[in-house]
Amino acid sequence: MAHASDMIAGDIEGYLKSHENKGLLRCITCGSVDDGKSTLIGRLLFESKLLFEDQLAAIEDDSRKYGTQGGDMDFALLVDGLAAEREQGITIDVAYRYFSTDKRKFIVADTPGHEQYTRNMVTGASTADAAILMVDARHGILTQTRRHSFLMSLIGMRHVVVAINKMDLVNYSQARFDEIVEEYRDLARQLGLEKITFIPMSALKGDNVIEHGHHMPWYHGPTLMAYLETVEIDEAHLQRTPFRMPVQWVNRPNLDFRGFSGMISSGRVKPGDAIRVQPSGKNSTVKRLYTFDGDLDEAVAGQSVTLLLDDEIDISRGDVISGVDQPAQTADQFETTIVWMHEQALLPGRPYLMKLGTQTVSATITDIKYQINVNTLEHTAGKQMDLNAIGVCTLSLNRPVAFDPYKDNQDTGGFILIDRMTNNTVGAGMLHFALRRSQNIHMQHVDVDKQARATAKNQRPAVLWFTGLSGAGKSTIANLVEKKLHAAGQHTYLLDGDNVRHGLNRDLGFTDADRVENIRRVGETAKLMVDAGLIVLTAFISPFRSERQLAKDLVEDGEFIEIFVDTPLDVAEDRDPKGLYKKARRGELKNFTGIDSAYEAPEAPDIHIKAAEINTEEAADAIIEHLRNQLLIS
Structure with missing residues (x-):
């Protein structure tokens, strides 16, 4: 006769094996604040009987402390685990919960309803097979309902169930349900959402969540659980x-x-x-x-x-x-939609890393075509994208990649952007199509290359990148270094910040976006001059590390020498050779570096000139000596 322990072990093993073969559905709940998303997930966990006795006791105790449902159990507290969430009665972060039924396993993401947490909603939706869009029957279609609907259409959500919740608070009215259904159908047509199921329910009372109940005999569709158990999983598609x-x-x-x-x-x-x-x-x-x-x-x-x-x-x-019969496409320039997810704005021309599938490449947003007001779907112009902004942009990569349009394949068409300096994820995007010019423009082979040009000049080409505050002495030192190089027979060219703004960059101002573009153009120009075999000197404030890194990445290893002319702000301001600091202090000059715009000092410059400790002649000699040590000049 089998021992009881053996029978229990066999039961557990059988139970685990039965779960191994079940399909997995990933879904999200979304919608406006207080539509009942957390309550619904709590109800699903409760009804699936996956809660332990101590969890039930804890939720009953928390319902008395934090609950908002009178004497009823507050299921939302099962999901809103952060203290801040419980105290404020809102969802802040994405909460993932796991449960199963006899037919399927589930991962449900409860996403925040507040506008400032749009990036959290996008994160939760990015891997979901289906979405449960909650609508409060009392309030109907709200701004955040429209926002989340737009985001679902943007990321290509294939299955959407519109759960019209809190029907108990409108006396289970079929007329109210029909009114909301008609209003949402109009919105869905605008957004291109197709596979939509409408379910009237009460997450708090349980109507049409697991079972139909008896309050809405006029509804003959599936319960929410029946829908979730039968909806097609993306893997099958x-x-x-x-x-x-x-x-x-x-x-x-x-x-x-x-x-x-x-x-x-x-x-x-x-x-x-x-x-x-x-x-x-x-x-x-x-x-x-x-x-x-x-x-x-x-x-x-x-x-x-x-x-x-x-x-x-x-x-x-x-x-x-x-x-081989239906291959992916390849390109290095695209039209794309980007959701910006970082407090520091996206600026065209700034270099980022793009991760697409298993490949990581350098990427630059070359143009923001327009931004989308997700509340009105209006297209607006903008030079930068701030936190939670969504925009249609052109994207340029440093080499071709294999891809599919996002609408055809989310894995090979969806990407993230990563800050090169901090390694933080700062944006997510969807590739739409390759730009025609990426297919039609190719590098032309030339017989006289950089090495041939440098050999003819008997020198190694390089960029000497002078950076520092306005008035630090960059131009003065760079000018003296060029004189010494010229006297030694070297072939040089000096790109000075003010001089370049009289021609190549005369159309640019001094906003962060313009400063990024200013340095991008200078970096590309310096690259061409290095290709010509020259030693190029650039004297620019170049306040951002990321743009200096971009300029460095344009040339080969050993060809970029960052020279930090380190002058304290008070010293540079006392010098004020152009009177710019005085104007900035009076408020007449906006976005002035060191006053109301940041300067990011180099963390490990190749040459560190402490201007307060040596004079201009000594600084120039120190740079010349460094070039000799690096065998750039003889």
Whole structure:
């Protein structure tokens, strides 16, 4: 006779195995403040009977302390775990909750309703298969309802259920339900949302959440749980789309095995299939599908595999393996929609890192075409994008990448932007299409190159980048250094900040966005002069580290020398050779560096000139000596 412990162990093992084979649905709740998102998730957790007795006791106690539902249990407190959330009665961060039924496993994200937490909502929605849009039956379609609906259309949400909640507070009125349904259908048509299901319910009382209840006999559609248990999971949809596998790593345990590992983002693949590697465009055939548990006859979207190919072709992390009949596209310039997620504004011309699938490249926003007012859908102009702003922009990369339009494949069309200096994620975006010029413009081969030009001048080309506050002495020192180089027979050119603004950059002002563009243009000009074999000296305030890094990245290693002319603000202000500080102090000159605009000092300059400790001649000699030590000049 079996022991009870063995029977219990068998039951647990059977229970766990039954859950292994269930599909997983990821969904979000969204909508306006106090529409009942957290209450609904709490109700789902309660009804799924996944709460322990101590959790139930705690929620009953918290309901007495923080609850807003009179004598009823406040299910929202199961989700709003932060003290600030409980005290304010609002959701601040994205809360993820996990539960299951006999048919499916679920991950539900409760996203904030307040406008200032738009980025949190986008984060929660980015991996969701379906969205539960909560609408308070008393208030109907509100501004934040429209905002979240727009965001759902933007990220390509395929399944939306509009949960018209708090029907108990409108006497379960069918007329009120029909009125809201008609209003939302008009909004959905504007946004292009198609697969929408409307459910009247009361998250607090439980009507139409798990069971229909008896208050709304006029409603004959599914309950919310019935909908969630049967809605199509994205993986099933993705398996019917063209094959894509971003390469995560090259698997080379020994000389006899060379495979390419990654997760299949869409489609299916089997041995014998012809594939194309992008962006290189090389073709091959799949020989084996290898996994830790052995070979597969076929692999589909959502599976992680290692592909072994018939041919020895060059493939690296970040490449995309596609089906040869429907390959991904390649380009380096795009139209894209970007959601900005950082307190520091997005500025055109500023360099960022872009992560698209498993590839990371340098990226620059070259133009903000327009921003979108998500409350009115109006298009507005703007030179920068602030926190939570959404804009249609042109994006330029430092090299071509493989991609699909976001509407066709979210994995190969969705990306994040990363700050190069802090490594923080600052934005998320969707690629729409490649710009025609990215396909039509190619680098022209030339026979006389940089090396030939530099050899003819008997020197190594370089950029001497002088940075510091206005009045620090940059131009004076740079001018003296050029005189010494010229006297020694070197071929040079000095780009001075004021001189450049009389011509190349005369159309730019002094806002942060204009300063970024100013330095971008100077960096590109300096790059051309280095290609001509010259030693280029630039004297610009160049207040931002990211733009100085951009200029450095434009040339080869060892060709960029950052020279920090370190003069204290009070000393520079006392000098004030152009009277600019006086104007700034009087409020006549806006965005002046050091007064009402920041200067980010270099953290590790190649040459650090402490202007208070040495004179101009000594500073110039120190720079010349550094150039000799680096073998840039003889």
